[in-house]
Amino acid sequence: MSYLINLASIFAIYAILAISMNSITGYTGLVTLAHAAFYGIGAYTTALLLIHGGVNFFVAMLAGIFLAGVVALLIGSVMSKFRGDYYILGSIGFLYIINSIMKNWDSVTGGPLGVAGITRPALFGVSFAENLPFLLLCLTLLILVYWLAKWIVSTPFGRVLKAIREDEEAIAVFGYRTKHFKLLIFMIGCGMAALAGGLFAGYIRYIDPSTFTIVDSVFMLACIIVGGLANVRGAILGTAILVMIIEFSRLIGLPADVAAQLREVIYGVLLIVMMFWRPQGLIGEYKL
Amino acid sequence: MSALEIKNLHKNFGGVRAVDGLSFVLTPGKITGIIGPNGSGKSTLTNVLSGMAAIDSGVLIIGGEQITGLKSYEAIEFGITRTFQEVRLFEQITVLDNILVVLTERGVFKSLRSARGKMHEVRAQEILERIGLWDKRHQLARQLSYGQRKLLEIGRTLAIEADIYLFDEPFAGLAASMVKMLSEILIDLRAKGKVVVLIEHNMELIRSLADHIVVMDNGQLLAEGAPASVLSQHNVIQAYLGK
Ligand SMILES: Nc1ncnc2c1ncn2[C@@H]1O[C@H](COP(=O)(O)OP(=O)(O)OP(=O)(O)O)[C@@H](O)[C@H]1O
Ligand SMILES: [Mg+2]
Numbered sequence: 001m002s003y004l005i006n007l008a009s010i011f012a013i014y015a016i017l018a019i020s021m022n023s024i025t026g027y028t029g030l031v032t033l034a035h036a037a038f039y040g041i042g043a044y045t046t047a048l049l050l051i052h053g054g055v056n057f058f059v060a061m062l063a064g065i066f067l068a069g070v071v072a073l074l075i076g077s078v079m080s081k082f083r084g085d086y087y088i089l090g091s092i093g094f095l096y097i098i099n100s101i102m103k104n105w106d107s108v109t110g111g112p113l114g115v116a117g118i119t120r121p122a123l124f125g126v127s128f129a130e131n132l133p134f135l136l137l138c139l140t141l142l143i144l145v146y147w148l149a150k151w152i153v154s155t156p157f158g159r160v161l162k163a164i165r166e167d168e169e170a171i172a173v174f175g176y177r178t179k180h181f182k183l184l185i186f187m188i189g190c191g192m193a194a195l196a197g198g199l200f201a202g203y204i205r206y207i208d209p210s211t212f213t214i215v216d217s218v219f220m221l222a223c224i225i226v227g228g229l230a231n232v233r234g235a236i237l238g239t240a241i242l243v244m245i246i247e248f249s250r251l252i253g254l255p256a257d258v259a260a261q262l263r264e265v266i267y268g269v270l271l272i273v274m275m276f277w278r279p280q281g282l283i284g285e286y287k288l
Numbered sequence: 289m290s291a292l293e294i295k296n297l298h299k300n301f302g303g304v305r306a307v308d309g310l311s312f313v314l315t316p317g318k319i320t321g322i323i324g325p326n327g328s329g330k331s332t333l334t335n336v337l338s339g340m341a342a343i344d345s346g347v348l349i350i351g352g353e354q355i356t357g358l359k360s361y362e363a364i365e366f367g368i369t370r371t372f373q374e375v376r377l378f379e380q381i382t383v384l385d386n387i388l389v390v391l392t393e394r395g396v397f398k399s400l401r402s403a404r405g406k407m408h409e410v411r412a413q414e415i416l417e418r419i420g421l422w423d424k425r426h427q428l429a430r431q432l433s434y435g436q437r438k439l440l441e442i443g444r445t446l447a448i449e450a451d452i453y454l455f456d457e458p459f460a461g462l463a464a465s466m467v468k469m470l471s472e473i474l475i476d477l478r479a480k481g482k483v484v485v486l487i488e489h490n491m492e493l494i495r496s497l498a499d500h501i502v503v504m505d506n507g508q509l510l511a512e513g514a515p516a517s518v519l520s521q522h523n524v525i526q527a528y529l530g531k
Contacts, residue, residue, distance in 0.1 A: 156392035157399040159381070163389045166378035173338050174390045174448065175364035184396050230380075286380050 005131045009203050011243045012138035013196050016145045018223040018235035020192030023149055025221070026229035026286055027158065028185050029165025033217040034075065034091035037098035038068045038190035040212030042197025044102060047115045047207055057121030061198030068194030069187045071098075076186040080179050095214055102209040114208025118201050128202070138199055145192050149232045152188065161185055162230070165286065215264055222267040225274050228284025237282060242270075290351040291315050292337070292368075292452055292483055297346035299329075299336050299507075306332035308507030310346075314452070317481040319474055321488060321498030321515065325527055329507040330487045331373050334454045338370045339363045350452075367451030371441045371458055373487075377429040384425035386440055387412040390447045411447065419443045420469065435466045442470060452483040459493055471497060491519065503527065 021035050045064030049055040055063070075094050082090045102109050109115070120129045121137075128134045152158050163171040164178050172178050201207050219242065227238020245266055249259045279287040292314040299307040306329045314320050322330050335341035337348065339358035348355040350366050363369070378386050391408040393399045416422040419439040424432065429440060438458060445453055455474070459467055474497055477484050488494050494501065494515060501518045503510040505527045511518050518524060 152400070155400050156388070156402045157396065159385055159389045159392070160399060162381050162385070163378045166380055167376050169340060169360065170372070170376040171378070171389065172360040173340055173363055173370065174444070175361055175394045177361045177394075177396075180396045181399075 002131055005135050007243065007247060009131070009135045009138045011239060012135070012142040013199050013203060014220075014223065014243060015142050015236045015239040016196040016199070017193055017220045018227070018239045019145055019149045019232055020189045020196070021220045022224045022229065022232065022235040023152065023161075023185055023192075024189040026224055026231070026235070026284070027153055027165065028161040028182060029286075029288075030079075030182060030186070031088050031221075031288070032079075032091040032186075033088060033214055033221065034095045034098075035190070035193050035220050036212045036214065036216035037095045038072065038193040039197040039200070039216065040098065040102055040207075040209070041068045041071060042194025043201040043207045043212070044109060044115065044197075045194070046198035047118045047201040048108065050119065050201075051115065051117060057119075057198075057202060058123060061195065064198050065191045065194045068197075069191045072187040072190035073183065076183045079186075080182055092214060095217060099209055099212055102212065109209075112209060114206060115201075116206045118205045118207070120202050120205070134203060138203070141195060141199060145195065146232060146236070148192075152185075153230075153232070157181070157184075162286075165230075215267075218264075218267055218271075222270050225279075225281050225284075225288075226270055228281030229288065230286035231281070231284050234281055234283045234285075242267075245270075290451070293349035294333075294337075295347045295349065297333075297336065297348070298344045299332055299341060300344055301332075305507045307336060310504070310507065310509055312502055312509060312512055314483045314485060315500065316451070316483050317478060318499040319478050319484040319486055319497050321486050321494040321501045322504060323488065323491075323494060323501060323528075324504035324510070328504040328527075330504055331456055332507075333504070334370055334456050334485075334487065337363075337452075337454060338368055364448055364450065368454065369445040369448045369450040369452070370454035371438075371445055371456055373456040373460075375434075375437045375441055377437055377440055377444075379430040380428055382426055383416065383421055383429055383432065383440060384412055386429050387415055387443055387447050390444055415443045415446050418446070418473070435462045438462060439466060439470070442473060446473070450482070452485070453477055454485045454487075456487045457489065458486070459488060459490060467493075495519070 017039060024030050024032055042064040045067050046060040049060035049063055050057055079087060079090050103112055120134055122128060128137050160171065160176055160181050164181060168178050223238040223242050224235050226241055228234025246263055249262050254262060274281060295311050297307050297310045324330055332341060336343055339360040339362055343357060388408055391411055393402045413422060416425055419442060421436060421440060432440060442458060458470060462470065474484055474486065486498060498515050501515050502512045503518060503524050510527055511521050511524050
């Protein structure tokens with residue numbers, strides 16, 4: 001039972017990540033691999049404020065979302081100069097910069113050793129220390145993020161995002177300042193990733209830079225490409241499939257390091273297979 | 289409605305003088321035909337007028353306002369809208385959304401809270417019925433035929449309450465029934481007092497629709513005037529046939 005609860009918690013956290021990346025990549029057409037960096041910003045901000053600042057967990061998480069939004073504004077402004085392949089490369093550059101800050105700013109982030117001793121929160125007398133209540137917290141936030149993402153893409157704003165994805169110059173000539181739209185969705189998406197990061201810190205109780213690398217960004221990308229680009233439910237479906245594949249590779253009893261490497265191979269193979277067989281994903285509405 | 293005056297306009301691409309010292313006036317309530325051989329700078333002129341290509345030098349005067357630089361998102365503030373010689377739709381969204389997307393609020397935050405959905409849908413229906421695509425509204429734009437795609441682009445410009453319509457070879461590749469539909473749309477815009485620019489290689493269409501013709505050659509103005517007189521001018525005939 002506790003195994004399933006843990007699995008469901010990690011699924012919920014990953015699903016939030018996939019939904020958030022889908023808003024940027026699936027709906028707006030901006031393929032970013034910087035996402036793990038914002039996931040990390042959320043996790044680190046939550047953990048550090050909690051441990052060193054004595055700040056309430058939820059307040060710390062909000063601070064993480066806010067910080068991710070500010071960093072997204074800065075990075076997004078630079079990235080708005082890039083298109084297509086350059087955009088992807090730029091995003092990888094920013095991911096490496098932020099990850100290396102986590103690794104090397106020892107006095108604050110604990111360097112490669114990371115941050116330990118993260119405690120789970122309580123709210124209005126309800127403690128989330130046990131696994132089951134914490135799972136419920138994760139699921140509640142997943143539903144919230146799902147609803148928010150659904151709402152955003154149903155507004156005229158969401159329609160403009162899709163038009164930007166299809167032909168940015170053409171929609172611009174109809175009077176839209178596309179840069180503003182891209183920046184706002186980038187900030188929202190990165191904020192959601194930071195929320196997932198805060199939850200992850202609380203779930204795992206110990207974080208280090210190795211969880212916020214390009215492999216993690218590729219994992220998120222694989223989730224939305226398998227499940228379906230530009231479809232919020234597709235992001236969740238893809239996450240479910242990938243989480244099950246990971247668990248399967250663990251269950252067949254492979255040594256941990258082999259399993260870890262095998263997983264990366266699986267992400268890679270999945271991405272390639274999907275590109276050949278069904279580039280819009282299982283229930284997606286957009287082909288890259 | 290005010291005229292659009294083009295004064296000594298220049299646009300270079302590297303060594304290529306795509307628009308080379310062009311001056312003329314586009315008058316409201318008239319269809320101005322722009323003709324000229326391939327590569328004479330017609331599309332480049334459209335791009336410059338819609339802010340999609342920067343002005344190298346020269347000015348545009350709209351409603352008495354002098355413009356020396358124009359960003360593409362500012363074009364509609366000056367009442368300018370356009371179509372593309374190579375159709376540019378939002379391919380992977382529906383036909384209806386292709387129209388709705390140009391009807392809604394331009395501001396980022398306003399577009400998140402826009403509450404005028406019903407009104408926009410009524411307008412979108414009018415437009416799609418006019419171009420005969422209402423039945424196809426739930427299809428993706430890329431599923432349309434070539435002619436339907438060109439019409440959808442026209443529909444997108446009709447959704448804008450523009451003063452100046454720039455049509456870059458809108459008739460190319462259209463079936464006869466569509467040619468008729470589009471001709472009526474242009475005549476309608478003229479009757480409403482809009483500035484209508486029609487870039488076109490088919491002289492029959494130019495003769496029947498244009499009130500005024502501008503002939504471009506190598507980015508320069510070769511001739512302008514009433515269709516009958518301009519089209520019989522020796523240098524115009526040579527520019528078209530002599531190469
Ligand atoms: N983006 C660009 N970069 C470089 N050169 C360009 C660009 N756009 C146009 N040109 C050049 O400018 C010149 C004018 O091209 P333009 O497309 O405006 O001609 P056109 O009159 O529209 O021709 P057509 O009748 O074939 O559509 C050509 O020599 C073309 O190669
Ligand atoms: Mg052209």
